Amino acid sequence: MFPFIAGIINQLHTRFALITKLLALGLLLSLSACSLLITGYNQAPSLLIFSWVNPHLDLTSEQDKQLRADLQVLHQWHRQQQLPVYADIFQKVAVLAPKDMTGPQICSIFDELKDTLTPLSQQMSPVIARLALKLTPAQLQRLEQQYDKDNRDYRKEWKLDASAEKQLQVEVDKGIENAERWYDRLDKKQKALVKQLAQDSQYDAQKSWGERIRRQQDTVSTLERIAKSQQGLAWSQQEVTALLNRSLLNSPDEAYRAYVEMRKDINCEAAAQLHNSTTASQREFAVKTLKAYEADIRGLVK
Numbered sequence: 231m232f233p234f235i236a237g238i239i240n241q242l243h244t245r246f247a248l249i250t251k252l253l254a255l256g257l258l259l260s261l262s263a264c265s266l267l268i269t270g271y272n273q274a275p276s277l278l279i280f281s282w283v284n285p286h287l288d289l290t291s292e293q294d295k296q297l298r299a300d301l302q303v304l305h306q307w308h309r310q311q312q313l314p315v316y317a318d319i320f321q322k323v324a325v326l327a328p329k330d331m332t333g334p335q336i337c338s339i340f341d342e343l344k345d346t347l348t349p350l351s352q353q354m355s356p357v358i359a360r361l362a363l364k365l366t367p368a369q370l371q372r373l374e375q376q377y378d379k380d381n382r383d384y385r386k387e388w389k390l391d392a393s394a395e396k397q398l399q400v401e402v403d404k405g406i407e408n409a410e411r412w413y414d415r416l417d418k419k420q421k422a423l424v425k426q427l428a429q430d431s432q433y434d435a436q437k438s439w440g441e442r443i444r445r446q447q448d449t450v451s452t453l454e455r456i457a458k459s460q461q462g463l464a465w466s467q468q469e470v471t472a473l474l475n476r477s478l479l480n481s482p483d484e485a486y487r488a489y490v491e492m493r494k495d496i497n498c499e500a501a502a503q504l505h506n507s508t509t510a511s512q513r514e515f516a517v518k519t520l521k522a523y524e525a526d527i528r529g530l531v532k
Contacts, residue, residue: 267526271309275301286376287369293361300357307353309531312346317527319343324520328513330506333499340498351474359466362456370454377446384442390435397435401428409504412519413512420507427500432493441486445477 270277275298283289289297319342326335389396405424410416416424452473456466481487508516 267523268530271530275305286373287365288372289369290364293364296364297357297361300360304353304357308350312350313527313531315342315346317524317531320520320524320527324517324524327505327516327520328510331502333495333502336501336505337494337498340494347478351471351478355467355470355474356463358470359456359463362453362470363460363463363466365453365457367457370450370457373453374450377450381442381446390439398425398428401433412516413508414515420504423504423507427503431496431500434489437486437489441481441483444481444483448473448476 278301279289279294279297283297284294287293319339323339385391387400389400402421402425405428406416406421409420409424452469456469459465476482481490
C-alpha cells in the first residue's frame with residue numbers, strides 16, 4: 231500500500247516496456263482491484279499476450295504457442311513462490327496501518343517488494359530469451375513503432391508538453407484517486423497535503439523521460455542482438471538477465487541511480503506524512519482492504 235501511494239505522490243510514472251511489463255506482471259496483478267484479482271491473476275498469461283505482447287510484436291502462431299507454454303510454467307512458479315510473499319507483506323502492513331508510520335518503515339516495505347524482482351527476473355530470463363531468438367526484423371520494427379505510440383500516449387496522459395502547473399494537477403489527481411482506493415475519501419486538508427507533497431518531491435520530468443527512452447532503446451537493441459546472433463539459449467539468457475538488471479534494478483546511468491536513491495527517501499517520508507494524516511475510520515478502511523487482498527492472494531496460492 232504505502233510504496234504504491236508514494237510512487238503516485240512523487241510522480242513515478244508507471245508504464246512498462248516489454249521486459250519491465252513481463253517482470254512486473256505478478257506484482258501489478260496482486261495490486262488490482264479485489265473483485266478482479268482472482269480472475270485477472272488466473273488468466274494472466276493470456277491477458278498479457280492479448281493486451282501487450284501481441285499488439286507490440288504481432289506473434290506468429292509458433293511464437294504464441296511457445297510463449298503461452300512458457301508463461302504457464304512461470305505462472306505456476308509465481309503462484310507458489312511469490313504470492314505467499316505478497317500475502318505476508320499485506321498482512322504486515324495491515325498490522326501497521328492503524329498506527330502512525332515513519333519513512334524508514336515504509337522504505338523497508340518497499341524493499342521487501344523490490345526483493346521479489348530478482349528471483350522473478352531469473353525465472354523470466356529463459357522465457358524472454360526463447361522469444362527473442364525467434365523475433366524477426368519486422369517484429370522488432372513494430373516494437374519500435376509501438377514504443378513511439380506508447381510514448382505519445384504517455385506524454386499526453388501526463389501532460390509533459392503542457393505547463394508545469396497542468397503536469398502537477400494530473401499528478402495530484404492521480405495521487406488522490408490512488409490514496410482513496412486505500413483510505414476511502416480524503417478531506418480537503420489531505421488533498422492539499424497530497425498537492426504539497428507532489429510539489430516538494432524534487433521530481434525531474436526530464437530525468438524520468440530520459441530513463442524511459444534509454445530502457446526502450448536498450449530493450450530493442452538487446453532483443454535485436456539476440457535475434458541476429460543466434461548463439462543459443464544460454465548466451466541469450468545471460469543477455470536478458472543483464473537487460474532486466476539494467477531496466478529494473480541498476481540503471482547504468484550513475485546520475486539517475488543517485489536521483490532514484492534520493493527520491494526514495496522523499497517518497498517514503500511523503501507516504502508516511504499522508505498516512506499519519508488519516509483518521510481512525512480511514513485506517514480501518516485500509517485495514518479491511520489490505521486483509522481482503524491478503525485473503526484473495528492466499529486463496530490463489532491454494
